[in-house]
Amino acid sequence: MSEVPTLAESDATSASLREFEARARAFLEEHVPRRGDVVVTDTMGADVVAAEQELQKKIYDAGFAAITQPKEHGGQGLGEAESMIWGNLSAEYAVPRMLIAISHGMCGPIINLLGTPEQKAKYLPDLWRADTLFAQIFSEPGAGSDVAGLQTRAERVEGGWLMNGQKVWTSNAQYCDYGVIVARTNPDVPKHQGITMFIIDLRDPAVTIRPLRVATGERPFNEIFIDNLFIPDSDRIGEVDRGWDAAVAMLRFERISIGTSSTKSTGPQSFEKLAEVAEAAGLLQDPAARAALVEVYVMEQGTDLLAVRMREEVEAGIELGPRGSIAKLAGASANFRLNEISSDIAGLSLVSWDGPGMAYPPLTKAFTGAPSSWTAGGTIEIQLGIVGERVLGLEKDPSVDRGVPFRDIRRSA
């Protein structure tokens, strides 16, 4: 074999990466339980939130949160490579995930990117330390894939803005202190040009948060009703009517954090777990079940190794660019296919069990929860468009609403 070292090996930074890795490994081993040793619940109660918040503070104090964020506002000032190392190592441990995914993965980065010095000083240190939690508040009942079609209004008033409208799909808003929200500030211009981003105080009485029950029976998201909420102009992020660019930047952070989060499949729909389910159901000799299990294994290897390869590219200093979105697309597509074939593998045991009706076994729960992964962070169709246009360079779909003032655009009744 060739003696030429890889980029990462020859790079002087690799020594500090190894040191970081060793430190992270030691910290995790000492302070965080292994993932398999704790019961994971998707719906977080207040007690779980409090415990995770405590653990997150410890992680922050040890230097493993806000890894890529600038030091002056409380970040670590390190690179993507360190972030990936932490992501991979911590995948095996019960570190807080849902709690900070949005605060740290989206809200913090956008404030860092577009916030005023006052906003950064006021919000970021507490945010990175998980002393305060932030929600992302974009989607509306009438604005899903077309977020720019949002209808929540913010009108200028003395000293700031008055907001009215309805938002939805806001994760964990009931535990959050603040939200990063986009609202329409000018309906007389085309849709992308009349949106502004704000930070809002979720404890304000003008904000009503109502849990939204989903197909699993759980309530992981919220609807938010905003009724005459006053927002000081000092809580506006970026320029007036330039909120769309800010939202796009923020969604890009989301795709990065989803696409690079894990390189090992371990859930109830992993090959290993599904093989156990097939065995328990007595289906290991069934030809369709065997073929489906092989398909699951091949899909899993595909998505796991794609994540490994992309991580290695980042570590070698290769710019991933929009190709990163392929990882997100692949994960969601695999998940969609998994739902199709999990019945081949589990048979009746997917749909029936000993015990109460709503006490779904892990595979059944994953099955009912799967549509979330086909949708969150952009539907599969939206992802396909991104890959087609930004990776392959195909022409964009022509938009019928381009150049049309927002108030004249057709919308659902």
Add this chain to the structure above:
Amino acid sequence: MTLLLNEDQRELQRSLRAMFEKQSDSKRVRAVQEAAAGFDAETWAALVKLGATTTLIPEEFDGLGLGLTEASIVLEEAGRVIAPVPVYTTLLASAAIRATGDAALQAELLPRIAAGETIVALAFTEAADAWIPVQPDVTSTAAGAVSGTKTFVRDGQFADLLLVLTASGLVLVDANAEGVTRTPLGVLDASLFATRVDFASAPGRVIAVDDLEGFLTEVDATASVLLAAHQYGAYTRALEITTQYAKDRFQFGRSIGSFQGVKFPLANWAMEAELALGILRQATHLADAGSDEFVRAALTAQVKLQRISAAGAAWMARLHGGIGFTWEHDAHLFIKQAKTAQVLLGTPGNRSERLASALGI
């Protein structure tokens, strides 16, 4: 672990791509088919000169002494242009000869293969379900006399020597010996050649292999990866051609790639290509690292490419519309290549079951 190519490997990839682009576009396949006179000797000579056919032959036997990753690169590049050359056969035969563990055999054959003087073909296949029969019907005597019929012997008509799998083990037979009758088969994929070989007490030399099952498992795994690499090359090239067409072809006043009905299949195709590449690199990496997980990874690569590559070629024709159905366009060459490759080593059912066993289910 690394799934990325190193600088030497990228250089090999670049020089092969340049050679193939200069030497062997689809005109070669067409020319070979029209002439019906055997493989593309010029491209083959260029490959031999580059040493690309010797990546799996140790340096002591005049090869480049590289690994399966480099062999994979060679087949990927050959697959991109559907090159009608016996490179798969040669790389696989080199690996098989090494896997026998027979030092004298290696010393005798590998330098000749490296020099491009000798082609050794594997005569294993007897039926349509899998390229390696579990119970071969072809027999051989203790003295090495072979009787029976082998089919789909890749490049059998050009071979100087045949490595035959019989009910008793391996026998090396001179392809021109008395008692050997070679009949070229009709093939859908004009870039490959296959032969039926009838043996009537043909004289051969018994090649003793200590662990025949282990030998066959390794050869099967190597074949799985080499074929997967070839499939991957054709799959990605077909994607590139079709993507370009989707940008250049205008209907309804738009490039057709702006329609989701065209854009989405292409995006899925690009995604599948990325997924396949990781699996392929993992398999060759494990082989070169001497890992015992190689067999599983190799079968995974084959199942993955078997699952997607024919579909890719079909989409090539579908998204090209009418032009994609013409003889002049390359789409049918990709379809014929991919559909053939899909069943070369075994039916999807056979490959899937092989992997299932390797996974212990």
